Amino acid sequence: MRAQSLLCRLGLVVASVTALAGLPSGAAAQTSTGSIRGYVTDSGGAPIAGARVVAVNVQTTAQREVATQSNGSYAILGLVPAQYDVTARQIGMASQKVRVRVLIAEVFPLSFKLGASAVQLEAVTIAVAGGIQTRTSEVGTSITPQQMSQLPTASRNFFDLAALAPGVTVAPDFVNLGSSNAGVTDRTFSYGGQGPGQVNVFIDGASLKNDLTGGESGIHGGTFGQDASRGNPFPRSAIQEYRVLTQNYKAEYQQSSGPVIVATTKSGSNVWSGDAFFNYQNKDLVAQDSISRASNFTKPDFTRYLGGFSVGGPLIKDRLFFFGSYEGNYQNRDALVNITQKTGLPAPGTFPALDTVSFANQNGNFTSPFRETLVFGKLNYTVNSKSTVELSFNDRHETDVRDFGGFSVFQNAIDHGEDATTTIFKYNYFTGPWLNEANFSYEHFNQNPSLDTPNLPQRWYGFPTACCATLGSNLSVQDFTQKRVALRDDITYTAGGGVHVLKGGVSTAFLTYDISKANYLIPQFFFLGNVFPSDAGCAPTCTGPEAYNFRSPFQVVWAYGNPVVNTNNTQVGAYLQDDWTPTPRLTINLGIRWDFESHMYNYDYVTPTDVRDTIHTYDLAPVTKADSLVKSQLDTTQYFTNGTQRKKFYGAFQPRIGFSYALDAESKTVIFGGWGLYYDRTYFDISVDEMLKLSRPQYTVHFADPDSTPTSGQLAWQNSYLTTDTTILKSLITSGKASGREVWLIANDVKIPKSSQFNIGVRHLFGDVLVSATYVGVRSWDGLVFNWANHALNPNGSCCFNSDYGHGFSSILYTTNSAKTWYDALQIEVNRPYKRTGNWGWGGGVSYTSGARSLSGSNAVGDVFSTNPNSALYPKHPAEDEKSRIVANWTMDVPFAAGVQFSGIITAGTGPRSNFGGGNFPATGFVPGGFTPPQYPFIFPGAWAYREVDLRLRKDFPSFSGTTLGVTLAVFNAFNFNNFSYPDNINSPNPAPSGLLSDPRRTELGVEYHF
Structure with missing residues (x-):
């Protein structure tokens, strides 16, 4: 009782402090819950005041009760996404009960018509309602638990299914067995003509925003570690569901001018249950891409094991619940180092000095191990009928030895380490029309790329017909640590007879940034056959190429000095919003x-x-x-x-x-x-x-x-x-x-990037199929870019006259907030939630996007350094983007095949455009976005440059003592389509592909066990 009283007092103290501050509570309040709103009327449609509406969580029996207002309206707020039995009762009326599924960030509309009855009877269940949301003004897509568990995805990264939302693109999961995509590791998502750095992800209300790293290109990032990791940000088995909000999300969301993902984690229930899974791939289950086949590239060894388990249940029935999960991601891939005459090494005798370099001793297949461990634990405690407490912990640890292969020897590898820990404490208190949500979170994120083989000077060799062999250690050691302690409180009040639902909040986050950027810790020595005078450092004395012939380096690049920066940051926010229902x-x-x-x-x-x-x-x-x-x-x-x-x-x-x-x-x-x-x-x-x-x-x-x-x-x-x-x-x-x-x-009046988002659309419900069509627009501006003060265009309009500034300095760079983007699109979405009738069920959806993206002040979206020499030379021009994309998904029980389920995802797009012409400026024949990749037939003739079909079969065996065993077969890019990428600046109308946008066909075998 003392603990219960203390928690109640804590909630009242937080609310009191909020009121004294004169601000609404909980600026970081991300909606990880849902709500039910509606009306209770009699059979003639007259409102019933004072009726009792009770929602009972089917899994935990946790109960919420409210009374209807004078107009018959009610609102049950702050519901954990789950199934609820909702009952409406009034003396002298026949009670009714409906089982509903409340989704994350959803306002579930549910109204009752009660008939007169002389005797108060047990409530009668009148329907089983699914979650189809029509009344929201937000543009978003819900990813349901069924989709999370049944749809095929190439990895267990829960971001993958964000691609079901119109306009959202997700960086693919590359196996990297081909020669064309070695080193691709980022797993990000983006939307609306903006880069992946402009997104945010909230899990149980905690932001995963990456404040520190985006790479010096500035085009990656967004969330912890996803700018540089082939792993997953969170155990998928711990995510219950999530919602992708791309437009018009409410004032409670912050630190994003692009899309946000709002996720809720699983909780234990009154029944102990759990599952385990194991998925397997090796090189024999992965086809070889056409670019690799053309170069006689030998497919290296590869294995990937994805395994894990989760378990949840009651520690104290109806009061205290536990849920925990573990996932492991273990990958071994060989990378081939192949510096030979066939791949571009000059023939023996061409440069005698090269013959003395031991390239042959560096060749061979070397293993690149990736290891990731994800652990999650959660306790839920029902204090009483008016308050709940939640405590969760998540830890992510990964290592990845990578960045070698091809012409980079194994000595050049880095050991990329990442660690992320999050602890969240939540306390909810509800009484009458009030809901108070208090939240404390602690986050620790560390990214530490280091040298796998230290203390070897790096030698860079540029060959006449190939570039470039690299021997020795990698160059840099970096360490980024971000720690965040966040306090937040939200208050929601239903006022005016349910006409207004007011929500406000304040939050404060205290952050520390510890950065060490020991770039060029290892000296890099450059070797060439012939060197231009400007590169050799002898201009204007030298008049022609200098014949080094690889006998000695023509330059070395090295850095020294203090690489450490330690500082603090405080983030404060406040919001107030009103969901007003005048009719x-x-x-x-x-x-x-x-x-x-x-x-x-x-x-x-x-x-x-x-x-x-x-x-x-x-x-x-x-x-x-x-x-x-x-x-x-x-x-x-x-x-x-x-x-x-x-x-x-x-x-x-x-x-x-x-x-x-x-x-x-x-x-x-x-x-x-x-x-x-x-x-x-x-x-x-x-x-x-x-x-x-x-x-x-x-x-x-x-x-x-x-x-x-x-x-x-x-x-x-x-x-x-x-x-x-x-x-x-x-x-x-x-x-x-x-x-x-x-x-x-950096300019003294440096600004913060922002966007304006607007949309208009219509939804219509055809039975249980929801169809929507929406026009969306995004205008972003004040993007930060760097300009070169001591560079200029050449007289012919090409880029660039580069002159060392001198006087003890090499270059002078200065910032402007001149990057802008434009995005206009038509988005069409069709969705039918999975529904099972008898022994058969199906669900599916289609999303289609046709849009146009443009930018100015930069050559590439999100790249802060694509402005050489300055941003004024980049007027509004088309972005290198994809004009149209369609994504379809389905899940169905196979008729007459007991226990067999078939699911899939089809993706087709017109492919990203590329710039045409060299020099980056119109005077040189440069046309931004002027090259459209070749289109190929798929369903429609000549319509798509990108085509991918992912399929999954699952067979469940007869259950035994309440347990279920199933086997799965997933095939990604089942028809082995070639999805080519092309160089950035193209000078030919028929260029050769430079790489791939997806892996070739991959097969994955799996087994799942549920109890």
Whole structure:
């Protein structure tokens, strides 16, 4: 009783603090629950006030009870997604009971008509209702438990099924057995003409947003580790269901200007149950792609084991429940190192110095092991009829030895490690029209790519007909740690007789960022046959290519200095929203949220004195063309700061409005629409380089060819320089021959990226089939990009005149918030939830998207460095994207085949376009997005460049003592379609493919056990 009283007091304290703060509670409040709303009337349609509506969780018997308002309306809020028996009772009326399935982030409409009765009888079950949502103004797709368990996916990454939502693209799961896709590891998703960094994922209300890393290209990221992992962010067996929200999501969602995924985890019930699974693939179950076959590429060894189990049940019946799961992802793939004359190595005798390099000793197949362990545990406690407590823990650990093969030897491998831990404590309290949801979470994320073979200088060899052989260690060691402690509270109140459902919240997250970026820890020595004077460091003294003939390197690149940055950040947010139902047919969603971060950028950064003085000096009296370029492009008053010029942004107010209107009393036909403003954030990884480029600069030292006397920009080569000895390397840097440091300047008025989203659509329910058609639009702006102050176009309009700035610095880069995107699309979706009648059932859906994406201020969506020399040269142009895509899915019980289920996913698309022409600018014949890949027949003639059919068969054997054993056979890309990718800049109308967008046919064998 004391514990129960303490928890109740805790909820009241949180609510009181919220009220005293004068703000609504729980800014980070992501809807991981659902609700039931409706009306109770008599047989003549008159509202019944004071009727009791009770919802009982079928699995746990947890009960929620409310009374109807004067207009007969009721709302049961904060329901865990599950099946519920909902009963409506009123004295003198015949009670009714309906079993419904409440989905995540769903408002389930349920109304009762009670007939008069002289005797209060036991409630009569009148229907079994499935979850088909027509009244929401959001544009989203629910991924149900049935789809999670039955549809074929190439991995157990729960992101895979997000592709069922119109307009969403998911990075494929590559086995990487072909020669064309080696090293592809990111598992991300994106939507609406924006990159994968503009998404967010919420699991049980906790954000998995990656604040730190997106890679220096800036195009990856979004969630913890998915920018650089072939693994899964969360155990799929622990995810009950999720919803993909792509448009017009409410004010409770933050840190995303693109789509969000909202997921809820499984919980234990009053019956102990569980399952186990094992899936297997090897190289004999994977076909060889056509590009590899054409090059006589030998298929390397490969095995993948996916295994796991879950179990849940009561620790105290009706009160305390446990659920736990484990998943292991174990992969071994061989990567072939093959540096031979056949693959591009010059013939013996062509360059005698090359004949002394032991390439042959480095060749062969080497194993790339990947290991991932996912653990999840959860306790649910029903304190009483008005409050619940939940505690969960998730841990992810993975290692991956990779990034070698082809012309990169095994010494070049990195050991990529990732660890993520999340702990969540939730307390819910409900009484009458009030619901309070308090949440505490702790998250720890670490990404640590390190050297698998350390302390070997790296040698890079560029051959005349192939590029490029790499011997020695990998170059860099990095360590990113993000820790987040978050406090959040949400309050929901049903007011005005159910006409208004008000929800508000505040949250505060305290974060620490610990970053170590020891880039170029290993020196990289470059070898070529003939070297241009600008690359050899001897221009203008040299007049033609220098004949190094691989006898000595022409340059070395190395960095040293302090690679560490440690800092803190505080994220605060608040929101208020109202779901207003002025009439039973019309719902208006009004909301506004506000967000603030104390350290998204280096607001207290001080521009170093030597940077200020040097640029000012040569602005006043330019000496070189580079000086003049910097003077003409860079307004130093907008970039130099003494630590006070950068103002923190307090103006992230984001209004959001939506509506839905039912054209009929049964809400079978609904018109919906909305508009909203959404702020995102920029990776701190980009911001810290403003400091690290100066505190740990990267240097280049040029060496003269063996037959020439060093010029003023060169050193004479000595074999002792080929080392990782920092004393020797530092002597090269201090010789006066090294290039200067790179300077990154972030604008003092740097902005936060944001998007405006709008849509209008219609839904119609044909029986149990829901059809919707929606126009969606997204406009994003203020994307961060870097510009080169000391670069310019060549006189013929091609890119680029590149000149070392000099004066102790190599390049001057400065930011602008000039990247913009446009997205307009028609989205059509048809869905029928799986429904079983007798011994047979089926369900399925189709989504179709036809859209146009454009961007300006950048050459590629999300790439902060695709603006060479500056963003002003990139007007609005088509993006390299796919115009149309269709995705179909189905699950069906095979007639007359007891225990056999057949499911599949079909994906067809027009393929991503590529840029046509070289030089990146119109003056050179460059046409952005000007190449459309060849289209091939599939269902329709000549309609698609991308085609994939994934199939799955499952056979369940007769149950024994309440247990079920099943075997599965899944075939991915069953018809072995070639889905080609093409080079970025294409100069031929019929180019050769450069790679693949999907693996060839893959088969997976599996077994599943349920009890």
